[in-house]
Amino acid sequence: MPKITVLDQDTINQIAAGEVIDRPCSVVKELMENAIDAGATAVTVEIKDGGISFIRITDNGCGIEKEQIPTAFLRHSTSKIRSVEDLLTVSSLGFRGEALSSIASVSQVELITKTAEALTGSRYQIHGGKEISLEEIGAPDGTTFLVRNLFYNTPARKKFLKTAQTEGAYISSLIERMALSRPDVSIRFIQNNQSRIHTSGNHNLKDLIYMIYGREIAGNLLPVEAVKETVKISGYLGKPLISRGNRTYENYFINGRYIKSNLINKAIEDGYHSYMMQHKYPFVVLQLEIEPEFLDVNVHPSKMELRFRNQEEIYDSVYRAVHDTLAGKELIRKVSLDT
Ligand code: ADP
Ligand code: MG
Numbered sequence: 001m002p003k004i005t006v007l008d009q010d011t012i013n014q015i016a017a018g019e020v021i022d023r024p025c026s027v028v029k030e031l032m033e034n035a036i037d038a039g040a041t042a043v044t045v046e047i048k049d050g051g052i053s054f055i056r057i058t059d060n061g062c063g064i065e066k067e068q069i070p071t072a073f074l075r076h077s078t079s080k081i082r083s084v085e086d087l088l089t090v091s092s093l094g095f096r097g098e099a100l101s102s103i104a105s106v107s108q109v110e111l112i113t114k115t116a117e118a119l120t121g122s123r124y125q126i127h128g129g130k131e132i133s134l135e136e137i138g139a140p141d142g143t144t145f146l147v148r149n150l151f152y153n154t155p156a157r158k159k160f161l162k163t164a165q166t167e168g169a170y171i172s173s174l175i176e177r178m179a180l181s182r183p184d185v186s187i188r189f190i191q192n193n194q195s196r197i198h199t200s201g202n203h204n205l206k207d208l209i210y211m212i213y214g215r216e217i218a219g220n221l222l223p224v225e226a227v228k229e230t231v232k233i234s235g236y237l238g239k240p241l242i243s244r245g246n247r248t249y250e251n252y253f254i255n256g257r258y259i260k261s262n263l264i265n266k267a268i269e270d271g272y273h274s275y276m277m278q279h280k281y282p283f284v285v286l287q288l289e290i291e292p293e294f295l296d297v298n299v300h301p302s303k304m305e306l307r308f309r310n311q312e313e314i315y316d317s318v319y320r321a322v323h324d325t326l327a328g329k330e331l332i333r334k335v336s337l338d339t
Pocket of ligand 1: 100
C-alpha cells in the first residue's frame with residue numbers, strides 16, 4: 001500500500017475546480033454573478049477564442065480592498081455568508097466561496113479593482129493558483145477580471161473543450177439569460193471585438209425579450225402578474241402560436257437566479273396544457289420571488305438546481321398564474337376547451 005498523505009492545496013484546488021469550472025461559460029457565469037452580487041449596474045463581458053484564451057469582465061460594483069484580495073482567492077472564502085444559518089436567508093447569487101480559487105487554479109488571472117473609498121486601485125496576478133504580484137495602480141471604481149488560457153495547466157480538461165465557436169455560443173446564451181434575469185443591469189457582450197449584446201438596464205423586460213428573441217416573439221406575449229403568500233410571479237408568457245420544439249425557451253428565474261426545475265417546467269406546461277399541440281413547448285420568461293427560507297440553493301456547486309420547502313404551493317402558484325393568464329384570451333390554435 002502506498003503511504004496515505006493529504007493532498008497539497010494546489011492539487012485540492014485543481015480537483016475542486018472541476019466541480020465549478022468545466023468550461024469558459026462557467027467562468028463567465030461565476031464572474032458575472034460576482035459582479036451582480038457586488039451591486040454593479042453595468043457589466044461588460046469580452047471574450048476571444050470562445051473564452052478559451054481570453055475572458056474579461058468589468059463591473060462598476062463595490063470593488064475589493066487591497067488587503068482582502070489574496071483572501072478572496074482562497075478556497076471557501078466569501079463575504080456573503082458567515083455561518084450555515086446564513087444559508088437560510090442568503091439572497092446573493094454566490095456564497096460558496098469557490099469560484100475565484102477554482103478559476104485561478106486552472107488559468108492565468110489578472111484582477112484590477114478599486115473600492116470607492118480607496119485612493120488607488122490594485123492589480124493582482126495569479127497564475128495556476130500561484131500568486132505573481134500585488135501592486136497599486138490607478139483604476140476606476142469597480143472590478144475587472146481578466147482570465148487567460150483556461151486549463152493551460154490541466155491538458156486533460158482542456159481536451160474536453162469544444163471548438164471556440166461552440167464555447168462562444170454557450171457564453172452567448174448564458175449572457176442572454178443573465179440579461180433576462182436582471183433587466184435593471186446594463187449588460188454588454190463583446191465577442192472577438194464585435195459588440196453582440198448591449199442591454200440598457202432600463203428595467204424593461206419586454207425590451208430585453210425583443211432584443212434577444214426578436215419581433216415575432218416580442219409581439220406575441222401576455223404579461224403575467226400573480227402574488228401568493230410566499231411566491232410572487234411576474235414576466236411574460238408567449239402565446240401558444242409561438243410555441244417551440246423544445247424546452248430551451250422556458251426561462252425562469254428564482255430570486256434573480258437562472259435555474260432548472262422539473263417541478264416548474266411541469267407547472268408551466270400543465271398551465272399551457274389545453275393550448276399546446278403535443279411535443280410543443282411554450283416560450284416564457286418568468287421571474288419568481290420566493291422567501292429565501294423556503295428554498296435550499298445549496299444543492300449543487302453550479303447552483304442550477306434548488307429544493308423547495310413548499311413544493312405544492314410553488315407548483316400551484318405557477319400553474320395558476322399560467323393557466324389564469326391564458327384563460328379567456330384570444331388565442332389562435334386552441335386545441336381543446338377542457339379545464
Ligand atoms: P462567493 O461569490 O461564493 O462569495 P467567490 O470565490 O466567487 O465566492 O468570490 C470570493 C469573494 O470575492 C466574494 O465573496 C466577494 O467578496 C469578492 N468578489 C469577487 N468578485 C467580486 C467583484 N466583482 N466585486 C467585488 N467583490 C468581489
Ligand atoms: Mg461567486
